[in-house]
Amino acid sequence: MSELLHFCEHRLQEVSLVFMGLVYVTRILWFLHFKAGKERQGQTGAPSTTPAKGILYSWAIIAMPWAMESTRTKPLLYAQFVVFHLGVAAAITLSFIIPYAPGLLENRLLVWAIxxxxxxxxxxxxIRMARRAGSRYMRAISSPDDYFSLALLIVWLFFAVLAAPNQTSPEWRLLAFFILTAFFLVYVPFSKISHYLYYPFTRYYFGKSMGYRGVYPLQRSVKSH
Amino acid sequence: MSSKNHRSHNAQEVLSRLGKKLSRQIAGSMVACVHCGMCTNSCHYVLANPGDPTYAPAYKADRIRKLFKRHYDWTGRVFPWWVKAGSVFSDEDLEELKDTVFGKCTNCRRCSVNCPMGVDLATFNRMARGLLVSVGIMPEGVAVVSKDQWEIGNQMGVLKEDYLDTLDWMSEELQAELDDPAVAIPVDKPDCEIVYSINPREVKYDPRTISDAAKIFYFAGENWTMPSEGWDMTNFGLFSGDDDLGGAVARRLFEKVSELRGKKLVISECGHGYRSTRCEGPNWAKFDVPFEMESSIITMLRYLKEGRIHVDKTRNSEPVTFHDSCNNARSCGMFEEPRELLRLVTTDFREMYPNRAENFCCTGGGGAMSMSEYTPRRLKSAVVKANQLKATGAKVVVTSCHNCVDGLNDLIRHYKLDMRVTQLVNLVANALVVPARVAVPAGGPPEIPGEAVEAFAAERPVLADRTIVVADDEPDQVTLLATIFEDHGATVYRAYSGDEALEAARSRKPDLLTLDLAMPGRPAAEVFEMLRKDAGLVDLKICVRSERPELRQTIYEQAVRPPEGYLDKPVDEQSLLRSVRKILELAH
Structure with a gap:
């Protein structure tokens, strides 16, 4: 392993991670400085619905494709969402396995799975890029950051596929993966990719309010018999 | 014209007020959108305008979000073009924003409940409306209605004398219809169980909903009143985004109910009225409400479940469907209660699809009915609702919202649907079992063929072989009733107090006991409870009597089987006999 690769796998990643962590902490503090609204009125809706249930339901709703019409009626888009995010999670895990637990990658099954x-x-x-660029609706709502973030992830995932066997000969595959990972870590807090940081908060407040008002869990359509 | 270096006064005001309006919930909705497009097809405007992305919820949200990004978010402040951040500089920019937030969104919250990230566009669209209203940029209708609500106290500019005249008129109609002078609509009566608030549209265009509600309260024996002021439970602050107006209107109503020492505020069927009074008003007004609040839907349902009113659902036999008001459903969680009530008062209920939290807006929501400049756009988007209605094959669409009534009527006319719109209160009032004025046990009364009753009456005294105890502290009343009953064959025992009534019932084991509710001594409610709990009197039928219908509440509050019937004072011979006979015949 070259010194450059060692640097990229360790020091560069560590510095990038610390940077990302600091920015995220600042970001959360910034977000929390906005005052949270309060509900003075009594609860509405069925007595079985509560803010606590609403919050849990709200957090879990992303794993319940049947709950929202938007995910229920677009199963292919939902499947893409699942695959895409599992892939990202696998690539992030890989960026830790290679420097800190490379022995795990001696298991060929794990490598193939990743x-x-x-x-x-x-x-x-x-496919998502094609949809974003091809649909008039998606183009209208997309910003350069939306395209760039998606492109960045596609390239990064591509290099994750190449880096998974952890072979240093040739080294460029690992180098590319770790340099991209470092860039990714620094860029993410300023891009839409940081949505996962906000997800727990937006979902918490929306779920709390909807639970308090008896809207969550959502009452889906019932067909007349 | 304003250049990018010079911002108009209004634009500057909007931006400076934006910061004060940002709550954590709204900031979350501003930063969390990933532009996934999952919300797109949840909007009726999108579905009715295929190919036009300017109606897409995320696109509309970005018209507002760009301001947040440009002035509050890191990346947007440094690299605005990278995240499509932007600002407003001129009044023309604000007019464009007005077109989006007032003209392309009804705040129905359908996209909010379909967003995987929990972005609540409806809430920050309302915030944006409020920002524009604060600098006087709004549709003309919004300005007119807001002014009326600020200055006259209700959103339709109904004067106090007109309101009170309407209540008088409705009282007279009811008195004539029911042949009972006791059925007046009480105004400003203190210490009532219920203070009833309405939508000014009811006074102006649909007073029948007031008389229908009054009829229901009357037959339920409710102790209720309507306030002479602060009676408007609607609140244009919800639509205009003006929290100050919202707070002032809500406070007016809350303070009036407090002044009357009402125990519960009942809000007539109105989606935005219910939401703004029940859910948002206390927050806007910063008022901790000391009384209960409920929708009249819940009140009517409770009366039916408690046996305080009875209905004959066959009187509403046309096929009906139900439209969920966005404010009742997606903002206040009222999904099943109206359906439960509808099933009790109609024979052919059909769900439209989608329904409940997924139902589409009537297209008249968010104050859209007051914004005539957007009418063509609204009616075009209404094709979604029209198709939904048509598919049910129903002849009647029921909704619990006055905005929805107007919105649906408009689209029914526009799309030439063979339907009419009505509200639950009308259906309940229509189904009320009124003529016999007898409360019957749950499960409904058995059918008594009219011919059989007439033949029976012609052949023999109608009360032959019956034993009746008449309990009343007024000797004249006792004599009157006893004479009538005896003339028709009954054996009558007289009681002049609660204790005497108890003793007579236990010793004589009558078929029926008529119980006056205002006798001195032991309270009638206690006497009633003791009679009901007496194991030797399980077959005893009780008919309560009073000249004050609200006293019946004390009886219905007892944790025992309700009385079989009630009679008002004074009573004529015919209705007395008809009621008593029916009570006794229901026993078999």
Whole structure:
């Protein structure tokens, strides 16, 4: 392993991670400085609905594709969402396994599993890019950051597929993966990719309010018999 | 014209007020959108305008979000073009924003409940409306209605004397219809169980909903009143985004109910009225409400469940469907109660699809009915609702919201649907079992063919072989009733106090006991409870009597089987006999 690769796998990642962590802490403090609204009125809706249930339901709703009409009626888009995010999670895990637990990658099944899911996520990324660029509605709502973030993830996932076997010969595959990972860590807090940081908060407040008002869990449509 | 270096006064004001309006919930909705597009097809404007992305919820949200990004978010402040951040500089920019937030969104919250990230566009769209209203940029209708609500106290500019005249008129109609002078609509009566608040549209265009509600309260024996002022439970602050107006209107009503020492505020069927009074008003007004609040839907349902009113659902036999008001459903969680009530008062209920939290807006929500400049746009988007209604094959669409009534009527006319719109209160009033004026046990009365009753009456005294105890502290009343009953064959025992009534019932084991509710000594409610709990009197039928219908509440509050019937004072011979006979025949 070259010194450059060692640097990229360790020091560069560590510095980037610390940077990202600091920015995230600042970001959360910034977010929390906005005052949270309060509800003075009594609860509405069925007595079985509560703010606590609303919050839990709200957090879990992303794993319940049947709950929202938007996910229930677009199963392919939902499947893409699942694959894409699993791939990202696998690639993030890989960025820790290679420097800190490389022995795990001697298990070929694990390597194939990581390669499989990251490759699938990479393919989904390409489909998402085509959808974003091809649909009039998606184009209208997309910013340069939306395109760039998606492109960045597609390339990063591609290199995750190549890096998974952790072979240093040739080194460029690992170098590319770790340099991209470092860039990714620094860029993410300023991009839409940081949505996962806000998800727990937006979902918490929306779920709390909807639970208090008896709207969550959502009452889905019932067909007349 | 304003250049990018020179911002108009209004634009500057909007930006400076934006910061004060940002709550954590709104800031979360501003930063969390990932532009996934999952919300797009949840909007009826999008579905009715295929190919036009300016109606997409995320696109509309970005018209507001760009201001937040440009002035509050890191990346947007440094690299605005990278995240499509932007600002407003001129009044023309604000007019464009007005077109989006007032003209392309009804705040129905359908996109909010379909957003995977929990972005609540409806809430920050309302905030944006409020910002524009604060600098006087709004549709003309919004300005007119807001002014009326600020200055006259209700959003339709109904004067106090007109309101009170309407209540008088409705009282007279009811008295004539029911042939009972006791059925007046009480105004400003203190210490009532219920203070009833309404939508000014009811006074102006639909007074029948007031008389229908009054009829229901009357037959339920409710102790209720309407306030002479602060009676408007609607609140244009919800639509205009003006929290000051919202707070002032809500406070007016809350303070009036407090002044009357009402125990519960009942809000007539109105989605935005219910939401703004029940859910948002206390927050806008910063008022901790000391009384209960409920929708009249819940009140009517409770009366039916408690046996305080009875209905004949066959009187509403046309096929009906139900439209969920966005404010009742997606903002206050009222989904099943109206349906439960509807099933009790109609024979052919059909769900439209989608329904409940997924139902589409009537297209008249968010104050859209007052914004005539957007009418063509609104009616075009209404094709979604029209198709939904048509698919049910129903002849009647029921809704619990006056905005929805107007919105639906408009689209029914526009799309030439063979339907009419009504509200639950009208259906309940229509189904009320009024003529016999007898409360019957749960499960409904058995059918008594009219011919059989007439033949029975012609052949023999109608009360032959019956034993009746008449309990009243007024000797004249006792004599009157006893004479009538005896003339028709009954054996009558007289009681002049609660204790005497108890003793007579226990010793004579009558078929029926008529119990006056205002006798001195032991309270009638206690006497009633003791009679009901007496194991030797399980077959005893009780008919309560009073000249004050609200006293019946004390009886219905007892944790025992309710009385079989009630009679008002004074009573004529015919209705007395008809009621008593029916009570006794229901026993078999």
């Amino acid at each position: 390669q499989g899911i990251t490759a699938a996520a990479c393919a989904v990324g390409l």
